[in-house]
Amino acid sequence: MKIKVLLADDHVSVRNGLRKMLSRSPNVDVIGEAENGFEALKLAEKLEPDVLLLDVEMPGMKGYEVARRLTEEGSLVRILALSGYNEKQYILGMFANGAVGYLTKDEVPGQLLNAVGEIAAGRKGWISTKVAERLGIPARPVGRDTMPAISRVELQILRQLLHGKTDAEIAAALEIKTGTLNEKIETLMRKLGVRSRPEAVLRAMQEDLI
Numbered sequence: 001m002k003i004k005v006l007l008a009d010d011h012v013s014v015r016n017g018l019r020k021m022l023s024r025s026p027n028v029d030v031i032g033e034a035e036n037g038f039e040a041l042k043l044a045e046k047l048e049p050d051v052l053l054l055d056v057e058m059p060g061m062k063g064y065e066v067a068r069r070l071t072e073e074g075s076l077v078r079i080l081a082l083s084g085y086n087e088k089q090y091i092l093g094m095f096a097n098g099a100v101g102y103l104t105k106d107e108v109p110g111q112l113l114n115a116v117g118e119i120a121a122g123r124k125g126w127i128s129t130k131v132a133e134r135l136g137i138p139a140r141p142v143g144r145d146t147m148p149a150i151s152r153v154e155l156q157i158l159r160q161l162l163h164g165k166t167d168a169e170i171a172a173a174l175e176i177k178t179g180t181l182n183e184k185i186e187t188l189m190r191k192l193g194v195r196s197r198p199e200a201v202l203r204a205m206q207e208d209l210i
Contacts, residue, residue, distance in 0.1 A: 002029040003120040006049035008040035008066070009082065010059050014105070018053060018082075021112050028116060037061025041069055044077050050120045054099070056083035056090055064097040071098030078119050080126070082108070086134050091127075092198035095205070096164065101126035125205030135199055141206045148191045150209060157184060158204045161197055 005028055007015050015033050022028045032047050034040035037058035044052050044066070052070075056063040067079050080101040081094040091102050101119045103111060107128045119126050125141075132139035150158075153174065160170040171178045185197065192203040204210045 002027055003051060003116060004029055004031045004047070004049045005116060006030075006032045006034065006040070006043055006047060006052045006077075008034040008037075008043075008052060008058065008063075009055040010035050010057075014055075018108070018112070021109065022116065025113050025117075028113070035059075037063065037066050040066050044070055044075060045073070048075075049077055051116050052077045052079045053082050053116075054079050056081055056085060056094060064093050067094060067099050068097040080115055080119050086130060088135065091131055091135065092196075092202065095125070095202050096198055100124045100205070102131050103128045104130050106130075124208065125202050127202075127206075135194075135202070137194060137199060137203055138206070141208070143207070147193070147207075150188070150191060150204075154184065154188045154191075155209060157181070157188060158201060158210045161185075162201050162204075162210050 005022060007018050007030060009015050019030050022030055031049055032043045034043050037060045040054060040058065041061065054063045054066060063081060070077060079099040080103060081099045082103055082105060083090055084105045086104050094102055101115055103115050107130055111128050115126055127139055129139050156174060157170060160173060167178050167181055171181045189200050192200050194200050194203050
């Protein structure tokens with residue numbers, strides 16, 4: 001069965017280029033194109049693609065807004081963020097709102113088909129080589145056996161962070177003090193080899209912990 005892909009980018013030339021590259025694979029079918037955020041949301045809901053190639057900076061509705069709306073609606077589409085930006089706030093912001101992959105536009109020729117294939121197959125936390133270097137974490141899963149064991153409570157914390165819960169909400173859910181929670185999060189980040197909470201969530205997604 002072919003992978004159904006929806007393209008969302010406000011530049012016709014970019015969409016044409018993406019379509020041309022994706023057409024090289026007999027396993028991919030581009031089923032639609034959107035030129036702004038509102039259209040991307042509408043077509044994703046109507047066409048139910050397997051993968052949505054979503055530009056981060058879209059007119060009308062930003063990429064992160066589209067991703068958040070689809071996630072809140074329980075959509076099964078898997079979102080691959082596509083951007084000319086390589087800054088942390090864009091990368092982590094897209095993952096925080098439901099994207100499962102992030103690829104910079106200058107890396108598209110060499111990595112697009114691989115990214116679409118892996119994401120359609122269920123890969124979470126897919127990041128390109130350049131993005132991995134920017135965040136200082138591996139581009140691919142390295143295996144849970146390479147890191148200290150993650151406890152049940154730490155997994156609960158990661159799930160809460162994934163869903164955007166505040167410290168107060170997490171502490172209340174786990175019935176611990178916020179000070180204790182912060183200590184546990186610091187320990188968790190050390191175990192995962194990251195420097196921030198969003199990076200911890202992304203790293204956990206890569207290793208299929210959450």
